[in-house]
Amino acid sequence: MAVRGNGCLSVDAQIKAQQLLETFVILNEQALNSGFTIKDIRESYVKCENRRLSTEKNGKSWHSSGVPLCVLATALFTILIVVLLPHTLTTQRCLLQNNFFVMEATRPLTDCDKVCKGVNSVLILDNTTKEEFSKLAYSSRPILVRGGANHWSARRIFSFDFFRRLYEGVGNNDSARARRESYYQSVEEECQFFPFRTDFVSLREVFAMPEERANFSVGQKPWYIGWSNCHPEVASILRQHYERPHFLPESSEVSAIDWVFMGGYGVGASIHLDYVSRPSWQAQISGSKTWKLIPPPECEDVCTAFSVTVNAGDIVLIDTNQWYHDTYINPGPLSITIGSEYG
Numbered sequence: 001m002a003v004r005g006n007g008c009l010s011v012d013a014q015i016k017a018q019q020l021l022e023t024f025v026i027l028n029e030q031a032l033n034s035g036f037t038i039k040d041i042r043e044s045y046v047k048c049e050n051r052r053l054s055t056e057k058n059g060k061s062w063h064s065s066g067v068p069l070c071v072l073a074t075a076l077f078t079i080l081i082v083v084l085l086p087h088t089l090t091t092q093r094c095l096l097q098n099n100f101f102v103m104e105a106t107r108p109l110t111d112c113d114k115v116c117k118g119v120n121s122v123l124i125l126d127n128t129t130k131e132e133f134s135k136l137a138y139s140s141r142p143i144l145v146r147g148g149a150n151h152w153s154a155r156r157i158f159s160f161d162f163f164r165r166l167y168e169g170v171g172n173n174d175s176a177r178a179r180r181e182s183y184y185q186s187v188e189e190e191c192q193f194f195p196f197r198t199d200f201v202s203l204r205e206v207f208a209m210p211e212e213r214a215n216f217s218v219g220q221k222p223w224y225i226g227w228s229n230c231h232p233e234v235a236s237i238l239r240q241h242y243e244r245p246h247f248l249p250e251s252s253e254v255s256a257i258d259w260v261f262m263g264g265y266g267v268g269a270s271i272h273l274d275y276v277s278r279p280s281w282q283a284q285i286s287g288s289k290t291w292k293l294i295p296p297p298e299c300e301d302v303c304t305a306f307s308v309t310v311n312a313g314d315i316v317l318i319d320t321n322q323w324y325h326d327t328y329i330n331p332g333p334l335s336i337t338i339g340s341e342y343g
């Protein structure tokens, strides 16, 4: 069987990790409320580490040097590094998704000169070739390839109903039920569901919503969700209608996991950074979405934030590991995107 799963924690472990995270976040918030900035917390940890290394080198005990902030900073980082990170670093867009404080405190610093200095807009390419793109593919420069997905049949075929039929199937005999169960279970247990702007807690609930809500009829609560697919059967059905963007380098890895984001007008994903090791492409199948890209705080003196609107048929390429990002769905047709990692 093809590789399925992205290393997310079990539900139990997620609950425990979440409790620890909450403690960590409260401590951080208290520190921030009393006048510390995230930069201070990070710097105090780095300073403490340096001090510990130098006192230990000199044969002294660091703990007896009695620096309370150092003890706190180290305790917070120990919780993160020993308890959480061995799991979360492999969880991709999992647990730490919206945890700004934790992300900020633990991520490697960005090389501003390389990643964002002098970049104040997305690079727009009207069409591109493998050759042209190969020079840019790993540059961390956000790129928009206009019309890059226009020829995909997904542009005609993908809709809320298409996905509902795919997951719900037809009929209610044993085999239809088993297939439905395995598709949903795969999202719940091996992949991920993102309740960005919604009260739905699972993809099952999304596809069980009444027609009026699915159509965003007046008076209905709006929704915006995402999920990743790691079920090979679902992937093979989806992939009949799109391909890996034709301009990606031949040598770049093909991810077994695809991401779908779907929903209507309004706020999309709130600001976050992803823990993914590779840059991502995302094709706008229908509707239109505006991304705001924000450089990490250590680069704010030399880099600027900017936005990019992605219209149906366009493909956007972003190193979501380096650029903080949020999204906003523009008025108009349902926004459906499909994406994956490459690199």
Ligand SMILES: O=C(O)CCC(=O)C(=O)O
Residues within 6 Å of the ligand: 259, 261, 268, 269, 274, 280, 282, 320, 325, 327, 337, 339
């Ligand atoms: O498409 C969106 O609304 C959010 C996508 C995102 O955060 C990502 O692909 O990393």
Ligand SMILES: [Fe+2]
Residues within 6 Å of the ligand: 272, 273, 274, 320, 325
């Ligand atoms: Fe993201």
